[in-house]
Amino acid sequence: MPELPEVETICRGLDRLLVGRVIAAVQVDWAKSFALDAEQLQSQVIGSQVQSLDRRAKVLIINLANPSLTTRYSLLFHLKMTGQLVLVKAGGERFAGGHPTESMAAGLPDRSTRVTFTFDNGDRLFFNDQRKFGWIQLVETDQVENHQLIARLGPEPLSPDFTAEHLASRVKRHPKAPIKAVILDQSTVAGVGNIYADESLHLARIHPARPGGSLKPFEIKRLHGAIRDIMTLGITYGGTSFTNYVNALGKKGDYLSRARVFRRQGQPCTALLSRGQVCGAIIEKMRVAGRGTHYCPRCQPWPKATKSKL
Numbered sequence: 001m002p003e004l005p006e007v008e009t010i011c012r013g014l015d016r017l018l019v020g021r022v023i024a025a026v027q028v029d030w031a032k033s034f035a036l037d038a039e040q041l042q043s044q045v046i047g048s049q050v051q052s053l054d055r056r057a058k059v060l061i062i063n064l065a066n067p068s069l070t071t072r073y074s075l076l077f078h079l080k081m082t083g084q085l086v087l088v089k090a091g092g093e094r095f096a097g098g099h100p101t102e103s104m105a106a107g108l109p110d111r112s113t114r115v116t117f118t119f120d121n122g123d124r125l126f127f128n129d130q131r132k133f134g135w136i137q138l139v140e141t142d143q144v145e146n147h148q149l150i151a152r153l154g155p156e157p158l159s160p161d162f163t164a165e166h167l168a169s170r171v172k173r174h175p176k177a178p179i180k181a182v183i184l185d186q187s188t189v190a191g192v193g194n195i196y197a198d199e200s201l202h203l204a205r206i207h208p209a210r211p212g213g214s215l216k217p218f219e220i221k222r223l224h225g226a227i228r229d230i231m232t233l234g235i236t237y238g239g240t241s242f243t244n245y246v247n248a249l250g251k252k253g254d255y256l257s258r259a260r261v262f263r264r265q266g267q268p269c270t271a272l273l274s275r276g277q278v279c280g281a282i283i284e285k286m287r288v289a290g291r292g293t294h295y296c297p298r299c300q301p302w303p304k305a306t307k308s309k310l
Ligand SMILES: [Zn+2]
Pocket: 269, 270, 271, 279, 280, 281, 296, 297, 298, 299, 300
């Protein structure tokens, strides 16, 4: 499953390739991947021009405009487990993002191709998805925020709406829930998954299993800042290769080689302490909120005053 930074990287990569292009044809090879009848496809998709690309949590959004329609439509893409997008330019050059399989370099369409968009310049965008859990939907642009998947999402971690006050109010609602569960809850903040939750809690020096209600206001503030910093780093490095996602230039994400704790159990913590000392404590792994959770027992100690059933 891609996390937010992977989808953001795909979004940025495709943005410069697709904006301005007009959709000339759409071939649907697996109806469930893009459930739209032929008439709608003809009248609402074909002939439309790509205006912009966007992302909400892990959903990629392609906004369209069609001079013969008064309503504007958007295409929503969810790659799920094995989805990938491959843009093959008319000259043969290709840009791929998503689950890396041989299809990224192979002749397309192939057995995994579910939907193919052909643009006015001959470029083709292939939506390949081996396991068929991914999907494309057509939604009115002004209804995107009301889409069932998007409506219940909290603010984007890098948007001004995601404030320390917002995080504090979400913690207050479930004060006994482990703080990791609170930040994994997509209605708290959109698009923070397991990797980036562990990384943010380590940067904030907060034990992942602590009940949210035990966090002091300064810790909530530090966690808020850490989530933003870690998501920014994830995007900078193009996501993670662990999730089997490559970015829109076909490069594997590099975040994991810089991970603080994720998948580093048994290895020494590299956090810098005061006076330039390195922590060096051994990273541990435990289960929190049903998920494998990585943390440093020295940087993220269990506060003595907090009761727990650890
Ligand atoms: Zn440490």
